[in-house]
Amino acid sequence: MKKILLPTLVLATFVLVKCGPQKNSDDEVMKDISKVDPMKYAETITASDLKDLLYVYASDEFEGRETGEPGQKKAVEFLKAFYEDHKIQPAIEGNYFQTVPESFFRPGSGIKASENVLAFIKGSTKPDEILVISSHLDHIGITDDGVVNNGADDDGSGTVSVLEIAQAFQKAVKDGYRPKRSILFLHVTGEEKGLYGSRYYTENPVFPLANTIADLNIDMVGRKDYDHPNDDNYIYLIGSSMLSTELHDVSEEMNNKYLNMNLDYKYDAPDDPNRFYYRSDHYNFAKNNVPVIFYFNGVHDDYHKPTDTPDKIEYPLMAKRAKLIFLTAWELANRENRPALNQ
Numbered sequence: 001m002k003k004i005l006l007p008t009l010v011l012a013t014f015v016l017v018k019c020g021p022q023k024n025s026d027d028e029v030m031k032d033i034s035k036v037d038p039m040k041y042a043e044t045i046t047a048s049d050l051k052d053l054l055y056v057y058a059s060d061e062f063e064g065r066e067t068g069e070p071g072q073k074k075a076v077e078f079l080k081a082f083y084e085d086h087k088i089q090p091a092i093e094g095n096y097f098q099t100v101p102e103s104f105f106r107p108g109s110g111i112k113a114s115e116n117v118l119a120f121i122k123g124s125t126k127p128d129e130i131l132v133i134s135s136h137l138d139h140i141g142i143t144d145d146g147v148v149n150n151g152a153d154d155d156g157s158g159t160v161s162v163l164e165i166a167q168a169f170q171k172a173v174k175d176g177y178r179p180k181r182s183i184l185f186l187h188v189t190g191e192e193k194g195l196y197g198s199r200y201y202t203e204n205p206v207f208p209l210a211n212t213i214a215d216l217n218i219d220m221v222g223r224k225d226y227d228h229p230n231d232d233n234y235i236y237l238i239g240s241s242m243l244s245t246e247l248h249d250v251s252e253e254m255n256n257k258y259l260n261m262n263l264d265y266k267y268d269a270p271d272d273p274n275r276f277y278y279r280s281d282h283y284n285f286a287k288n289n290v291p292v293i294f295y296f297n298g299v300h301d302d303y304h305k306p307t308d309t310p311d312k313i314e315y316p317l318m319a320k321r322a323k324l325i326f327l328t329a330w331e332l333a334n335r336e337n338r339p340a341l342n343q
């Protein structure tokens, strides 16, 4: 075995240096990313993978993932283990966790220190420009009578979608298709307590917000709402054109090109009475002038109830939504210019 290995490696290296494509780092071979169809990697996001992940993440073992509590600590360890298994690096040197200290929460709230989880794929040619893909890792914990709020849709669905999207990008990297811009996979804590984790990140950004080209935020993408009981092809988009019309156009283009989903803009207004634009983590980016898209399925009877369980999730629909987000992210990470801010 050993005798054969060495000459083979030498030969392989010779071929690469002599006539192969450029090398980036380690053993990575860089290929022309404009020549690959991103659908090849979008297809690696499957209903069954999402289901396997969510049945763990929204299980009773995670005790409803209340910020600062033992179930939330299990959740962040689960996320860290996933990224380690898939060899996706932490965004902070040697550490997947960004600690949100107890002092950051409302005085007297009793909320304990908690963690955001940050994984990172470095860009090839524009590594200093960062695309954020976010979701919140926490939920509302255990009810007074001891019943676990599993939070499968809110926001287990967004969490496992981010994991699958990260995995799809990492598969492309392995094949030589590293995105041009860097991608930060940001799992924020404290959302249910008042968007704390995303506010902490935007006040203590690991990468300058001025270099952050957009935030694609995913919060509740596994169910159907009252307005779409029979629509297996919809998703609400909120905020996509508020700061950058170009971001909205990219999102529409990718949908038209690949998936033809029904993009519903019913809630896409800052003065909508539901105020969804202000109610999830993208808002902390938007208020700092980072363009955002919020992906959302609307509300349903199980919202913030112990009945928000993984058996009620519509996995094929959720996979389609995650593919749309992946394809939009792919384009944003690789197109010539970052989305311009509206004048």
Ligand SMILES: [Zn+2]
Residues within 6 Å of the ligand: 136, 154, 155, 191, 219, 220, 280
């Ligand atoms: Zn949520």
